[in-house]
Amino acid sequence: MSYSTIPVPEKLHAFVRHVWVIEFGQERATSVGEEVGRLFSIYADGCPGLIFQQSENGLLLNQKKKLSPVFLYGQTVAPIDMHSAGRSGMIVVCFHPYALHSLFKFSAKELTDDCLDISLLSAVRGRQLRDRLWNTGTAHEQVSMLFNYLEQVVEKNKAMADLGMAHATSRLFQSNGKMPLPALQRMLNLSPRTFERRFEQYIGISPKLFSRIAQFQAALKHLQSGKFDKLSDIAYTYGYADQSHFIRNFSRFTGLSPLRWQKHAYAGEDASDFPGMTRPI
Incomplete structure (x- = not known):
C-alpha cells in the first residue's frame, strides 16, 4: 500500500x-x-x-x-x-x-x-x-x-463556513469531548433547543454524540501510540467512568474491543492520521 x-x-x-x-x-x-x-x-x-x-x-x-x-x-x-x-x-x-x-x-x-x-x-x-x-x-x-x-x-x-458551528466543533475536539455543552450554548447565545437543532442541521448528529466521538478519537490515538500500561489508564485519562465504559464505547464506534482492534491494526497498514484501518482479507 x-x-x-x-x-x-x-x-x-x-x-x-x-x-x-x-x-x-x-x-x-x-x-x-x-x-x-x-x-x-x-x-x-x-x-x-x-x-x-x-x-x-x-x-x-x-x-x-x-x-x-x-x-x-x-x-x-x-x-x-x-x-x-x-x-x-x-x-x-x-x-x-x-x-x-x-x-x-x-x-x-x-x-x-x-x-x-x-x-x-x-x-x-x-x-x-x-x-x-x-x-x-x-x-x-x-x-x-x-x-x-x-x-x-x-x-x-456562495458557500460560507458557519463560524458558530466551526467554533463549537473546534472546542469539542480540543477538549477531547469534555467541553460542557451549556458553556458552548452561552458562547453562541443559543438556547439548548436551537443549539441542538442547528448542530444536527450542520453536523448531522447531536452535540452530545459529537462529544462522545471527540472523546473516542482522543482515546483511539492514545491506544495507537502504545504508550500505556493498561486500558484503565486510557479510560480514566479521557473521562470514561471505568474500563468497561471505555470498552463499550470503543466497540460501538469500531465494532471491535480495544484489544481486538490492536491485533487488527498491527496486522494492517494504517496511516497514523487516518480515521480507520485497512488490511488484506
Missing part, C-alpha cells in the same frame, strides 16, 4: 481538513483458488467527506451495496467496511464537521451513516466529474479535478 497526504488549497481551507491518496496493489493468494481482497474500514471521527475510488472489481459497502466511483459520506457513527478485490485506489477528501450543509445546502443529518452518489447532486455537474476522474491517469490530476469541483461548488452555492 502507498499512502500520501495532499496539501489543501487556501480557497478550500474553510471546508476541507485533509486529503489522502491511498493505493493498493494486488493481494497474493496463499493457495490456489483462494479469493483475496482488502477490507477498508472507517470509524467515527466527527467529519464527513468525499471519496473517489477506482477498483478493478468495484467497491462494496458492508459487503452489500456497490459504491459509486465518486460519493459523499456523512457522519460515521457505526463503523463502515468497504471491500475491494484486485488493484484499487482512492482519494479521500475529509471535510470539516460543518462542511456538508455549508457546501451542498442540504441537512447533514440526511447523510449520517450513509453515502450519496455525487452525480445525483445538481450543484455542479457531478456526472462529468465522475467520467473525467475515471479517465484521468494520475492521482495528482485527479486531486486537482476534485479541488476544482469543490471550488466551483463554493462559488455556485
Whole structure:
C-alpha cells in the first residue's frame, strides 16, 4: 500500500481538513483458488467527506451495496467496511464537521451513516466529474479535478463556513469531548433547543454524540501510540467512568474491543492520521 497526504488549497481551507491518496496493489493468494481482497474500514471521527475510488472489481459497502466511483459520506457513527478485490485506489477528501450543509445546502443529518452518489447532486455537474476522474491517469490530476469541483461548488452555492458551528466543533475536539455543552450554548447565545437543532442541521448528529466521538478519537490515538500500561489508564485519562465504559464505547464506534482492534491494526497498514484501518482479507 502507498499512502500520501495532499496539501489543501487556501480557497478550500474553510471546508476541507485533509486529503489522502491511498493505493493498493494486488493481494497474493496463499493457495490456489483462494479469493483475496482488502477490507477498508472507517470509524467515527466527527467529519464527513468525499471519496473517489477506482477498483478493478468495484467497491462494496458492508459487503452489500456497490459504491459509486465518486460519493459523499456523512457522519460515521457505526463503523463502515468497504471491500475491494484486485488493484484499487482512492482519494479521500475529509471535510470539516460543518462542511456538508455549508457546501451542498442540504441537512447533514440526511447523510449520517450513509453515502450519496455525487452525480445525483445538481450543484455542479457531478456526472462529468465522475467520467473525467475515471479517465484521468494520475492521482495528482485527479486531486486537482476534485479541488476544482469543490471550488466551483463554493462559488455556485456562495458557500460560507458557519463560524458558530466551526467554533463549537473546534472546542469539542480540543477538549477531547469534555467541553460542557451549556458553556458552548452561552458562547453562541443559543438556547439548548436551537443549539441542538442547528448542530444536527450542520453536523448531522447531536452535540452530545459529537462529544462522545471527540472523546473516542482522543482515546483511539492514545491506544495507537502504545504508550500505556493498561486500558484503565486510557479510560480514566479521557473521562470514561471505568474500563468497561471505555470498552463499550470503543466497540460501538469500531465494532471491535480495544484489544481486538490492536491485533487488527498491527496486522494492517494504517496511516497514523487516518480515521480507520485497512488490511488484506
